[in-house]
Amino acid sequence: MTRTVKPLSLEPDETEALRAIGWQRTGASSCPDSSLLLAAEEGMLDEATTARVRTHVAGCATCRLLLEDLASVLTDEPVGLAEARIRARISAGTPGHRGVPLGWVIAAGLALAAGLVLFIVIPRSSAPVPAPESQVARVVPTAVPSVFTVDRPSIPAGDIDLTVRGESATHVTLEERIAAALDKSDRGGVDAAMLDLRSLVKAHPASRIAALALGAVQLRAGQNSEAVTTLEQARSLKGEPATADEAGWFLGIALVRTGDASRARSILDTVCKHPGPRSATACAGVAEIDRRQPGK
Amino acid sequence: MKWGTTPGLGAVYTLRVIKLLDLAALMETFDDVYRRHLPVVLRVAARVVGRRDVAEEITADAFLELYRQFDRIDLDRLPGWLLTVVRNRGIDYWRRQQTERLLSHANTDAADTTEPVLSAPSLFSHAALKPVHRVCLVLRYEHGLSREEIAKRLGLTDTQVRGHLQYALTLLRKHLVAQAG
Numbered sequence: 001m002t003r004t005v006k007p008l009s010l011e012p013d014e015t016e017a018l019r020a021i022g023w024q025r026t027g028a029s030s031c032p033d034s035s036l037l038l039a040a041e042e043g044m045l046d047e048a049t050t051a052r053v054r055t056h057v058a059g060c061a062t063c064r065l066l067l068e069d070l071a072s073v074l075t076d077e078p079v080g081l082a083e084a085r086i087r088a089r090i091s092a093g094t095p096g097h098r099g100v101p102l103g104w105v106i107a108a109g110l111a112l113a114a115g116l117v118l119f120i121v122i123p124r125s126s127a128p129v130p131a132p133e134s135q136v137a138r139v140v141p142t143a144v145p146s147v148f149t150v151d152r153p154s155i156p157a158g159d160i161d162l163t164v165r166g167e168s169a170t171h172v173t174l175e176e177r178i179a180a181a182l183d184k185s186d187r188g189g190v191d192a193a194m195l196d197l198r199s200l201v202k203a204h205p206a207s208r209i210a211a212l213a214l215g216a217v218q219l220r221a222g223q224n225s226e227a228v229t230t231l232e233q234a235r236s237l238k239g240e241p242a243t244a245d246e247a248g249w250f251l252g253i254a255l256v257r258t259g260d261a262s263r264a265r266s267i268l269d270t271v272c273k274h275p276g277p278r279s280a281t282a283c284a285g286v287a288e289i290d291r292r293q294p295g296k
Numbered sequence: 297m298k299w300g301t302t303p304g305l306g307a308v309y310t311l312r313v314i315k316l317l318d319l320a321a322l323m324e325t326f327d328d329v330y331r332r333h334l335p336v337v338l339r340v341a342a343r344v345v346g347r348r349d350v351a352e353e354i355t356a357d358a359f360l361e362l363y364r365q366f367d368r369i370d371l372d373r374l375p376g377w378l379l380t381v382v383r384n385r386g387i388d389y390w391r392r393q394q395t396e397r398l399l400s401h402a403n404t405d406a407a408d409t410t411e412p413v414l415s416a417p418s419l420f421s422h423a424a425l426k427p428v429h430r431v432c433l434v435l436r437y438e439h440g441l442s443r444e445e446i447a448k449r450l451g452l453t454d455t456q457v458r459g460h461l462q463y464a465l466t467l468l469r470k471h472l473v474a475q476a477g
Contacts, residue, residue, distance in 0.1 A: 079335050
């Protein structure tokens with residue numbers, strides 16, 4: 001009935017850093033699993049477990065602070081990437097739900113049917129008849145979940161250079177500035193985010209992550225052609241392989257939106273074949289393009 | 297067409313079009329509701345289960361349930377209705393987890409047998425660190441979780457966790473050196 005205390009498997013840089021601060025693993029092995037701390041506060045556990053967790057927390061400074069910090073981290077973290085993941089789960093009708101997966105895909109089908117029926121039924125002698133595609137776009141412009149969802153680009157935290165950060169550690173790194181701009185975009189301030197990111201791209205013309213972030217926000221703003229240019233530039237710059245995949249993924253979306261499906265497919269295929277966080281989604285993107293344009 | 301007679305083909309099509317458009321409008325509204333209430337539902341779910349990866353599953357479950365009952369739900373009851381679903385899913389989750397096995401022997405008589413305030417944890421409680429740094433440090437080095445496990449629990453990427461740990465350890469060393477000097 002005990003929580004197994006996991007042996008620490010440290011990498012050399014971690015071992016060195018921990019030795020430098022004189023740290024030794026000591027006490028928290030007796031602490032409950034971190035997820036229990038909040039659950040006990042929320043009344044999710046049975047009475048006996050709740051009492052034991054609370055008794056422990058009352059006497060454990062580490063767990064008291066961990067409880068506070070976890071509450072802060074778990075509730076402050078922006079929805080960001082989670083939005084796309086949750087949407088995908090709902091759309092697929094998973095997990096644990098059998099039967100018809102009622103998702104937004106059905107809405108797309110219904111809207112398409114409505115558009116087609118309107119196209120057929122409305123007399124052509126009356127008002128100009130919109131094409132079926134425009135009907136679909138008008139009825140459910142945002143309801144259709146697609147594999148090509150523009151989520152938040154993943155920007156590496158970057159190495160910390162304390163000689164640059166200074167004594168008070170108030171220096172803000174490029175990564176932090178980019179993250180702040182993306183936070184603005186997440187909160188709906190797409191224009192403000194774009195302004196910030198344009199400045200950053202101008203100030204750091206060799207930074208792939210700055211161009212990547214700007215391209216992603218341009219996509220959110222619907223500036224698809226501009227996004228193609230920015231993301232092509234991002235791909236051409238030097239940086240970590242993971243950021244190349246990020247840039248490739250967003251460029252693929254931009255190309256799909258601008259109608260260049262064959263190039264989008266080629267780029268997404270490259271991301272698909274490269275193991276990484278975007279690989280699965282890029283493969284789904286390739287499949288989606290093939291489904292829409294069989295034989296091409 | 298007289299009242300009481302069979303409607304013509306045009307009327308039937310018109311009715312079908314209206315129905316289809318109603319359903320399409322319904323979907324649009326669901327999307328609006330989803331966007332509006334997602335942040336608060338996800339926050340509550342995270343508190344209920346104490347980790348972001350499971351919170352995302354529960355949040356998706358709640359919205360899927362809302363979708364299925366959308367035509368019967370009074371939208372004025374939102375987000376309360378969604379939060380109730382989340383809490384019920386949370387209770388189910390904890391029942392499945394058999395929480396007892398997550399507790400250590402020492403906790404059985406925690407107040408009597410453990411001396412929880414230790415020097416090492418206080419090192420990780422340094423005020424110069426942000427909450428996310430402290431959480432990453434404790435989960436990684438005290439609880440022994442891998443960076444991937446921490447990333448899942450906190451809704452971060454592996455790279456972000458690595459960056460937080462690296463930053464926190466470097467900052468701690470810098471402060472200790474300054475204090476020693």
